[in-house]
Amino acid sequence: MPVTRPTAQLGLGLAALGRPGYITIGHGRDLDGIDPIEMQRRCHAVLDAAWEGGVRWFDAARSYGRAEEWLASWLRAREIARDAVTVSSKWGYTYTADWHVTAEHHEIKDHTLPALERQLAETRALLGGHLSLYQVHSATLESGILDDARVLGRLGELRDGGLAIGLSLSGPHQRETLERALEITIGGKPLWSAVQATWNLHERSVEPALRVAKQAGLRVMIKEALANGRLAARNAPAALRALAFRDDVSPDAVALAAALAQPFVDVVLSGAVSEQQLAENLRAREVDGAAVAEATLSLVEPPERYWEERARLPWN
Secondary structure, eight states: OOOOOOSSEEEEEOTTTSSSOOSSTTHHHHHOOOOHHHHHHHHHHHHHHHHHTTOOEEEOOTTSTTHHHHHHHHHHHTTOOGGGOEEEEEESEEEOSTTOTTOSOSEEEOOSHHHHHHHHHHHHHHHGGGEEEEEEEEEOTTTOGGGOHHHHHHHHHHHHTTOEEEEEEOSTTHHHHHHHHTTOEETTEEOOSEEEEEOOSSOOTTHHHHHHHHHTTOEEEEEOTTGGGTTSGGGSOHHHHHHHHHHTSOHHHHHHHHHHTOTTOSEEEEOOOSHHHHHHHHGGGGSOHHHHHHHTGGGOOOHHHHHHHHHTOOOO
């Protein structure tokens, strides 16, 4: 039986490509060295492979080490037109590890207006006109950003100036945070154009709010579809490995296919750090993801447990 191709597209997230430490299981082994020159070469090679594979959405953040810088240098070197790609980035975290994998703190959260102004200027200096979506990085109810009139007003000004504004979510209360965010209007108009959330075969709690966001006209982006490596390769649960064996693909492809198949999803971000990983991820488009999502309901975890497990993952 032929696979119904998803309407969602695969994008490439640069969280694990732009800095030497990340919380994906096996990241250090997969990266195989942290020399900045070699890492930039690797980043460009993965970007090249993504482009050749039809990927046209690239997502970075100020806290992803040198991800914006390397994405910008790749766009210039390949002479890629602004209207040929969608480039999104995020503000709200500052990278503080100074290229050390064993740093005590890798990033510091700051959702204040001065942080927005500083990081927006930094992002624009690198990405220029290619930047088409700017997102609050990991908005939560606890951070207070959804009640900060000065920050929200400034984001409204940026929206009115032609820059699409979005937010990314994190933590066990993604659903409640998004429901609150969807109530926000600035100047009588909705503030947000997009939302980026964690949805995967272990953590589906945000799904009802994502459906509402999609109906409200937001672009819905999925991050961490492989649960920071828990659904990838040798770490994947037996049920996922069995489905992968049946379809002659990797567990990575199966897990990504499930996200791609969700009717409320527009973009699913791959976090690949090598051309081989990306090639495996791209095969998600060959898999019946809707059937995968239905067959793996037993993998769903309570959100509190999922995020506690994520918090225990080491930077490597």
